[in-house]
Amino acid sequence: MFSGSTSSNIGSSLKFVPRSDPPVSKKARTSPVWQYFQHFDLSYHPEKKCFRICLICRVNGIDKAVSVGQSASPGPLISHLRTHKAEYLEYVEKKNSLDAAASAATVSNQLSISSFCPNTSNSKELFRKKFAQWVVEQSMPLSVGESPAFISMIKAANKTLFVPDYKSTTQLLYSKKVSTIGKLRKFLEGKYYSITCDHWTSAAHENYGALTLYLIDNFVLKTFVLSCVKHSNGTNAPEVEAQLVVDLHS
Numbered sequence: 001m002f003s004g005s006t007s008s009n010i011g012s013s014l015k016f017v018p019r020s021d022p023p024v025s026k027k028a029r030t031s032p033v034w035q036y037f038q039h040f041d042l043s044y045h046p047e048k049k050c051f052r053i054c055l056i057c058r059v060n061g062i063d064k065a066v067s068v069g070q071s072a073s074p075g076p077l078i079s080h081l082r083t084h085k086a087e088y089l090e091y092v093e094k095k096n097s098l099d100a101a102a103s104a105a106t107v108s109n110q111l112s113i114s115s116f117c118p119n120t121s122n123s124k125e126l127f128r129k130k131f132a133q134w135v136v137e138q139s140m141p142l143s144v145g146e147s148p149a150f151i152s153m154i155k156a157a158n159k160t161l162f163v164p165d166y167k168s169t170t171q172l173l174y175s176k177k178v179s180t181i182g183k184l185r186k187f188l189e190g191k192y193y194s195i196t197c198d199h200w201t202s203a204a205h206e207n208y209g210a211l212t213l214y215l216i217d218n219f220v221l222k223t224f225v226l227s228c229v230k231h232s233n234g235t236n237a238p239e240v241e242a243q244l245v246v247d248l249h250s
């Protein structure tokens with residue numbers, strides 16, 4: 001309300017340069033007193049960081065700076081506002097109606113005590129998912145959750161967490177696989193793609209075969225590894241063919 005009248009006085013005897021944004025800051029929501037004051041423009045008044053300009057004094061042609069301290073406390077502003085009777089009454093009315101609205105909101109939105117406790121079933125499920133994701137991304141053994149040292153480390157962080165064992169992680173990853181296959185099938189409907197079959201031997205002399213699907217979707221090359229299998233004791237053409245046939249149908 002005073003933001004418009006502040007600029008109209010510039011050019012008079014006033015020397016204070018207020019910041020150009022409206023005086024309504026975040027704090028204005030908690031105390032309506034802030035809307036009667038404005039920050040200093042610190043490029044003109046670098047030493048006035050902890051002061052505010054009284055906009056009512058300003059309208060009356062007076063430069064009045066009120067110190068709010070490091071914590072930007074509204075107390076000194078309220079004290080100064082008392083010197084402006086009409087505005088002070090207006091502020092008290094606003095404050096009272098805000099307080100009434102806030103207490104009404106508190107009653108209607110009051111949360112039950114249980115909402116302040118962490119939702120254990122949710123955090124357990126989230127941990128299970130994040131754990132499985134970590135196992136996959138770091139190529140950890142699926143049984144890593146059964147390691148006593150690992151379990152004691154997790155329990156040190158949160159006693160209530162259950163560390164997924166081999167079976168639990170496998171089940172979760174299998175259900176992920178099934179849902180991903182469904183999504184991929186849907187995505188591929190009516191599209192053209194190519195599938196390559198690669199076979200290689202690792203530095204440890206182990207044989208792997210992989211099926212990779214490529215397609216261009218909206219001018220972006222997309223790659224999906226459909227299958228990656230370790231062929232123990234070497235491999236031959238029928239084995240790779242079987243992988244191709246079996247994994248393409250799964």
Ligand SMILES: [Zn+2]
Nearest residue numbers: 054056057064
């Ligand atoms: Zn004033």
